[in-house]
Amino acid sequence: MIFTSGATESNNLAIRGVAEFYKDRKNHVVTTMTEHKCVLDTCRHLEQSGFEVTYLPVQKNGLVDLEVLRNAITDRTVVVSIMAVNNEIGVIQPLEEIGKICREKKTFFHTDAAQAAGKIPLDVEKMNIDLMSISGHKIYGPKGIGALYVRRKPRVRLVPLIVGGGQERGFRSGTLPTPLCVGLGEAAEICAKEMDGEAKRLKKLQERMLKGLNDKLSDIVVNGDLEQRIPGNLNISFAYVEGESLMMGIKGLSVSSGSACTSASLEPSYVLRALGVEEDMAHTSLRIGLGRFTTEQEVDTAVDELVRHVNKLRAMSPLWEMAQEGIDIKSIEWAAH
Amino acid sequence: MSYSEKLIDHYENPRNIGTLDKNSEDVGTGLVGAPACGDVMKLQIKVGADGLIEDAKFKTFGCGSAIASSSLVTEWVKGKTIDEAETIKNTDIAKHLALPPVKIHCSVLAEDAIKAAIADYRAKSAKKDDITDTRSDSGHEHAHPND
Ligand SMILES: Cc1ncc(COP(=O)(O)O)c(C=O)c1O
């Protein structure tokens, strides 16, 4: 384990480090279209310095198609970087199968496990993971600390991003912040101890929330696979209600939206787009997180608040009105603007 | 994002939500925006015999700023002639609600919506003047996507 400042640095170090080290023999990286920005930007960087990158599409449920992956790997592929759990839709990629393919094809397997560590079992042996990034603040640990697992057998070599005193096996120089490292370790231990029970508890909350919403609202769609998913995530499109306006209403709830209206760039979520979610539906999406401190009572309150505001906003939505009148919104020629 | 009190008030207590009969001859309907862009506004005006806008209604799919902009516009146009209503500028809306820069286009949409509603009303009255004897059975608006 190499301590870093967080998953962003771990991802940068893993992908750039391994690509640079083996660049005389290999020049190709495989990743997916739904990775976290820090992985995508690292790959863009590599492209600028001459590497080739394949951004795999995902299926409608957010998971990679293993045959598509297998066909994308060539003998020039140095690393396959596929996240364990997606940060927007919570879907869990088939890590064991991906690891198997990578080992067969003799390429390294890196996984960004920032959203997976502490939530689902991760076995680097069984899953053939060669490099794995984790982050402190995603597992109730301190901010500003993360780690990168680097396989020793067979050995994975990296060009460091930060050079100097040779700390962390030379992969990451600089004196480590001891309190943060201890905090990360302690957080990991608590997660490991509570994982089974916590997963069951969260699954119940997730089901309770979804049932509560489905009982009282029509036209809501869960984005991403519901089974291959961590129980702490729900990403839902509330058709005919724009996400930012919904967030403005449910003031007591801390959620995020894939709507373009919430982002400075005015671009809807690229993750939802990769799933093939239509833009109008992407605009109506909310990402709801359930965690260690979420109670049943809070879930019920959240359901009530969501239902109240979705109904209020639908009552003022021209699209809802058209849908009730049986007008197909897609049949209308909307002016581009 | 932090919003002004006026904007939040219009978002929380929107004025004049509703629908007027779009087939009625004294009603003008404007439908602007696109679902794929995350914003659709429907704005309607009802013009009295005295030429004044006696009622205005809206429905909006969009962010809080879009909802507030359309709500505000319905308030502003009531009691005005259509010529007066036509002079409402998006900059006035943006200023009144203190919209942040990334939300200016939401006020532009509100201006487009009122202009479209006026254009629709005018088209209807022109047609009515053309065919004063024969009963007009095409009271709906050709220029609008809700056909
Ligand atoms: C999947 C994923 N990867 C990477 C990161 C970045 O982690 P950090 O904030 O520790 O750099 C995050 C968190 O934002 C994440 O969710």
Ligand code: FES
């Ligand atoms: S409607 Fe999208 S930013 Fe206002």
